Amino acid sequence: MEAFSTRFAHRVACLLLAMLASVMLAGAASAAEPAVEPDPASADPVARGAYILRAAGCATCHTDVAKGGAFLAGGRMLSSPWGAIAAPNITPDPQTGIGGWSDEDFVRALRDGKSPEGRIYYPAFPYTAYSGMKREDMLDLKAYLDTVEPVIAPNKPHELRFPFSVRLFLHPWRWLFFAREPEAVAPAEDKRLARGRYLVEALGHCAECHTPRNMLGSLKRGPHLAGSRYGPGGISVPNITPDVETGIGSWSEIDLAFFLRTGFTPYGDDVQGEMREAIDDGLRHLTQADLEAMAAYLKALPAIRNPVSPTPSPRPAFSSGGDW
Numbered sequence: 001m002e003a004f005s006t007r008f009a010h011r012v013a014c015l016l017l018a019m020l021a022s023v024m025l026a027g028a029a030s031a032a033e034p035a036v037e038p039d040p041a042s043a044d045p046v047a048r049g050a051y052i053l054r055a056a057g058c059a060t061c062h063t064d065v066a067k068g069g070a071f072l073a074g075g076r077m078l079s080s081p082w083g084a085i086a087a088p089n090i091t092p093d094p095q096t097g098i099g100g101w102s103d104e105d106f107v108r109a110l111r112d113g114k115s116p117e118g119r120i121y122y123p124a125f126p127y128t129a130y131s132g133m134k135r136e137d138m139l140d141l142k143a144y145l146d147t148v149e150p151v152i153a154p155n156k157p158h159e160l161r162f163p164f165s166v167r168l169f170l171h172p173w174r175w176l177f178f179a180r181e182p183e184a185v186a187p188a189e190d191k192r193l194a195r196g197r198y199l200v201e202a203l204g205h206c207a208e209c210h211t212p213r214n215m216l217g218s219l220k221r222g223p224h225l226a227g228s229r230y231g232p233g234g235i236s237v238p239n240i241t242p243d244v245e246t247g248i249g250s251w252s253e254i255d256l257a258f259f260l261r262t263g264f265t266p267y268g269d270d271v272q273g274e275m276r277e278a279i280d281d282g283l284r285h286l287t288q289a290d291l292e293a294m295a296a297y298l299k300a301l302p303a304i305r306n307p308v309s310p311t312p313s314p315r316p317a318f319s320s321g322g323d324w
C-alpha cells in the first residue's frame with residue numbers, strides 16, 4: 001500500500017511537471033505554427049490533418065529546432081547509415097518548399113517514396129512506414145500543411161558517403177526491401193488493436209528506431225520492435241515488446257500510455273533524446289484513447305527476449321554489418 005501511494009504521488013508530481021513543461025513548450029512554439037487544435041474527430045480536415053502530423057511525428061525531422069529553424073522549413077541534418085541526410089522544407093513555399101505540389105504528388109511521396117519528378121527518396125524519410133497510411137489521412141495532412149506559413153528556405157545538400165551519395169544506389173535497395181504496405185485495414189474483431197497497430201506501425205513509425213537493422217540499413221523482419229543496439233543517433237534503443245525481463249512486459253497499459261504522453265517511465269526515469277522529441281513534438285498531442293490503443297497493441301505483440309544495453313554504444317563502421 002505504501003509502495004503504491006509513493007508511486008501514485010510520484011506520478012502526480014510527474015504529471016504536474018509534464019503539464020508545466022508543455023505550457024513552456026507551447027510558449028516557445030514558432031509563430032508560424034497554425035493555431036489549429038489537433039483533433040482526430042473534427043469536421044475540419046485541417047484540424048484532422050494537424051492531428052495526423054502529430055501522430056506521424058513529421059515536425060521532429062522537418063524542423064531544425066536546435067538552430068532556431070522555422071516550423072517545417074527543414075534544414076535538420078539526420079544521421080543515417082549512409083551519412084548525414086538533410087530534411088527538406090515542407091512548408092507551402094512554391095519555390096523552396098512543396099507549395100506547387102498536387103494532392104497526387106504528396107500521396108506519391110508518402111506512399112511510394114518518389115518525388116514528383118520520379119526521384120527515389122532515401123528511406124531516412126520513413127515512407128516505408130507511411131506507405132501504410134490511409135489515403136484520407138494523407139489528404140487531411142496535406143490540407144493542414146497548406147495552411148502552414150510558407151518559408152523561403154532552400155534545401156541543404158545531403159552529406160553522404162560514396163556510393164550512397166549516388167541516388168541510383170537506392171534502386172537495388174528498393175527492389176530488395178521496399179514492399180509497399182497495404183493500406184492498414186482494421187480487422188473487424190478488435191477495432192482498438194487495429195487502431196493501435198495503425199498508430200504504432202504506419203503513423204508513429206516506432207520500428208524505425210526500435211527494430212534492429214541489417215547491414216544495408218533495412219529493418220530486420222524477425223525482431224520487430226525488440227530494440228536496437230545502434231539506433232539512429234548511434235545510441236541504444238530499448239526493446240518495446242512485452243518480454244518481462246528485457247522489454248516492457250511488466251508495464252501496464254496505463255503505464256505505457258502515461259509514458260507516451262509524458263516521457264516518465266514507471267521507474268521514475270524521465271526519457272531523453274530522440275524519444276523525448278518524439279513525445280514533445282508528437283505523441284503528447286494524442287488523445288488518451290489513442291495512446292491506450294497503442295499501448296494495448298504493444299502489449300499484444302509477441303514477447304521477444306533481447307537484452308539491449310542501456311548505455312550508449314559506439315556505432316560500428318558500416319561494413320562491420322548487422323544492427324547499426
Ligand code: HEC
Nearest residue numbers: 056057058061085086087088090109115121122124125126
Ligand atoms: C525521420 C525523419 C523524417 C520524418 C519523421 C519525416 N520525414 Fe519527410 N523527409 C525526411 C528526409 C530526410 C527527406 C529527404 C529524403 C531525400 O532527399 O531523399 C524527407 C522528404 C520529405 C518530402 C519530400 C520533399 C521534397 O522536396 O521532395 C516530403 C513531402 C516529406 N518528407 C513530408 C513528410 C511528412 C508529411 C512527414 C510526416 C507524415 C514526414 N515527412 C516525416 C525525413 C523525415
Ligand code: HEC
Nearest residue numbers: 200204205206209236237238240265271272273274275278
Ligand atoms: C527517433 C527514434 C525513436 C522513435 C521514432 C521512437 N522511439 Fe521510443 N525510444 C527511443 C529511444 C532512443 C529510447 C530510449 C530513451 C532513453 O532511455 O532515454 C526510447 C524509449 C522508449 C520507451 C521506454 C522503454 C524503456 O524500457 O524505458 C518506450 C515505451 C518507447 N520508446 C515507445 C515508443 C513508441 C510506442 C514509439 C512510436 C510511437 C516510439 N517509441 C518511437 C527512440 C525512438
